[in-house]
Amino acid sequence: MIVIRLNKLALNGQYSELAGSLYPYGQFTKYASDDVPDSPIPGKGRTDEAVKILEDAGYTKGDDGIYQKDGVKLSIKVAVMSDASDWINAINVASQQLKKIGIDLHADQMSSNEWTQAMQQGQFEMSIYGLWVAGAEPWMFYNQFYATANTAAVGKSAWPNYARYSNKTVDDALNVINTTTDVATKKSEYEKIQTQVFEDMPYIPILRQSGLSEMWSDKVTGWPTDDNVYANPQTWANPDLGIVLKNLKVKK
Template identity: 25%
Template sequence: MPALRTAAAALATLLMVTACSSSDDGSAETADGTGADEPAGAPDASDAETNASDADATLRFVTPYTVRSLDPVEQGLWSPEWGYGELLMRATEDGTVEPWLLEDLQADDASTWHLTLHEDITFSNGNQLDAEALAAVFDHHLAENALAAANLPGATVTVEDETTLLLETTEPVSNLPNLLAAEDMMSVFDAEALAAAGDDPQAVLDAGIYTGPYVVTSLDENEMVLERNDDYWDGDVALAGASVRFVPDEQARVRAVQSREADVALYPPTSLLAPMVDAGSGPRLAVAEQPLQQFRAIPNLNQAPMDDPAVRRAFALGLDYQAIAEQVLDGLYSAPTGLYPDTVDYALPSQRTDRDEAAGLLEDAGWTLGDDGVREKDGERLSVTILHYPQQPDTEQMALAMQSQLAEIGFEVALELTDDNYTTMRESDSWDIGLSLDGTLGYTYDPVGRLRDFLTTDGERNFGGVSDSTLDALVDQLLTETDGDAQRPLLEQAQQVIADEALVVIVAQRSSPAVVSEDAPGYRPSSVLHHLGADTQAG
C-alpha cells in the first residue's frame, strides 16, 4: 500500500512549481528588494526584538471579500485563509501539497484511500477530531457541497480505527491529495456542534467548530475579529490576534495602509501599485512566490457568436498579451504563453498574438468587415459583451484593453460590470466572455481538478457550456493516473484540444500582491491564500 510520500511521488514531481519570475533573474522580490521565498508572514531573522513582541501583536487586514458566516459549506473556504480552520492537506510555498490535519494519506489505487489523522487534534470547543468526527465531515459535504460531490463521485467513508478513515469512490480520483488541500472542497469542522447550534449565526460562532490557531470572536458585515486559540492542538501561535475588515473599494483599501489604519491590503489594483515598486519608504508592494493567479477569459459557447470556433480562435489570436501585461498592467503581470504557467514543465506554448491570422479566420468564416469597422455575417454584427467585476479591479483595465484590441480585427465589444461573476455566468445570458480570477492550477498545484471543474461537460464550474468528448475522455484518463510520467502526455493532449478550440483563454497572470505597512515589515503574501496562520509574524 503506497503511502502519499510514495504513491504520489511521481505526481508531486509533475506538480512541482518553481519560483515566479517577478525579477529578471527569476527570483521573487518585493519592492524593497527582499526575497519573498519565506513562508507567508515569515519574520526578519535579524530583528529578534520585533519578533519577541509578536506575542502581543495583532495584524489588521483589509480585503474586498466578505466572510458572511462560519457555515462550513457556503463559507468554509475562508477558514484556512484566515487561520480559524484547517484542511486535511496543505498546499505549500514550494509547489507541493503535504499532510496538515492528516498525518498520512495512503492509496491502494486511485479509488481507494486511507486517511490517517494526527492524534489529539481538538476543535476550539475542546471536542476531539477523530475518525468518527471526520466521517461526519465527509457525510455533510457529500450531501451539501456540490463541488465535493462532483469531485468525489459515489464516495463512501468507513471508520477503520480511531484515527483512520477509508475513502472509496466509484470513479478514480488521482488528484485527491490536491482536492483535500482545496479551500472550497472539504473544510473540516465539528459536525455535531454545528448541528446543535442550528441556523443561528451567533450560536455557530460560539460553538467553536473549527481547529485553527485562531478563533473568531466577532463577525458582522464590516469586520471579522480573531483571537489566538490558546488551546491550539499544534503548538504555539505567534500573534495575539487579527482583524479583517471588508472594504470593497480598492482605493480605500490602499489608503487604509497608507494612513496606518491597516497593516495589509489584499487584492490591490495594479493602477495604484506602480509607485510603490521603487519606493524607499512608506507602504511597500510585496508579492507571493508562485505565479498561480491567472485571469481567464471564459467564452460563452451557449450562444452566438462565441459558439463559432472561428470567432473564438480569432478572439484568442487578436489579444496582445504582452501589451496587456506590460503596458496596461504596468509590468506587474506576466504575459501567459498557454493554459498553464510556464513554470511547470508540462506547460505547452499554445497562446500567441497574430491579428492577420485572426482577421483571415473571420473572413473565411463569412464575417465580413463593414464600413464602420465592425464585421457582420448574415445580417448579424460581431458583437460581444465582456463581463468584469469589482472584487478584482484589474478586470476592468483588462476588459478596456481587450475592447480596444479586438476592435482592430472587427469586433464590437461592450463591457458589463457584475457584483458576482460566477452567478452571472451561471444564471444569465447577458455575457459572451467572462473574466475571472481562476488559475488553472488553482491554489493546490492541481492541473487536473480545474480541467474537470471548468472544461468538462458535467463540470461544476463549466460556465461556458463546453462539451468536447475528446477532452472529457482525456480528463477521465488523467483521473486514473497517479504517475506523473503517465499524466504528462495526457495533459499535453488536453492543452492542445483546448487551444485548437479556444475553449478558454488566459489573459494575464501574476503572483499574489499585497500592500504592506511599515508596521509589518516581515509580512509576505501567501501563494496559496493562507493569509493568516500560526507562524504569521507582524515584525
C-alpha cells in the same frame, strides 16, 4: 506586442505570459508537455487575416467603420464585475485595438452577484476572468475547469467550468490520473489533456498572474516551500487550506 501592451496599459505590468495549453507551471512543471506550443496567441495582430475571415463570412463595413452582416453589427459584450477596474481597463484597451479593424468590443459591467449568476448559468457572450490553481497536482486545475461533470446546459448552474467545456479525451485522462500514483502514467495522461485543450481552446489565454502568500515561520513549521509546494498556500484555496493546516507544527 498585443499581450505586452495590454499588460503595460491595463494591468500595471503585473502579469506574465501564459502557456497555450493553459498549463499551471511552477510546482507542476514535471507534468508539462514539451510537444504543446507555448502559446496560441500571436505576438502581433494579424489584421489582414482577421479581415479576410470576416469578409469571407459575408461581413461588410458600415458607415461607422464597424463590420455588420444582415443589418447586425459585429458588437461583442464582455461581462465583467463593475468593481474590477483592472479587467475593465483590459477590455477598454482591447476595444481600442479591435475598433481599428471594425470590431466593436465593450465592457458589460454588472454587480458581483449579477456577474456570478450570469457566469454560472451561461448567460453571457464573453467574459474576462481567471482560472485559479488548487491542489498539489494539476489534476484539480483541469478537473475544475474542463471536466464534463462540472458543466451543465445553458440556463442551469455550472461551476467552475463556466466555458461549459466537455471532451471525452480529457474526461478519460482525468479518470486515469485520479486512479494511479505512477508519475510516468500521469505525465502521459496530462499530455493528452494539454494537447486537447490547446486544440479546442475553450478559454482564450491572455496573461498569467502569480499568487503571493506570507507565512510566519519563526514559531510554526511545515509551510509549503519553493522546494516542496505540496499545496497552494493561499488562504482562499480549497481544499489546500486544510492540507496545509494538517502539516503545520509549532516549534518547541
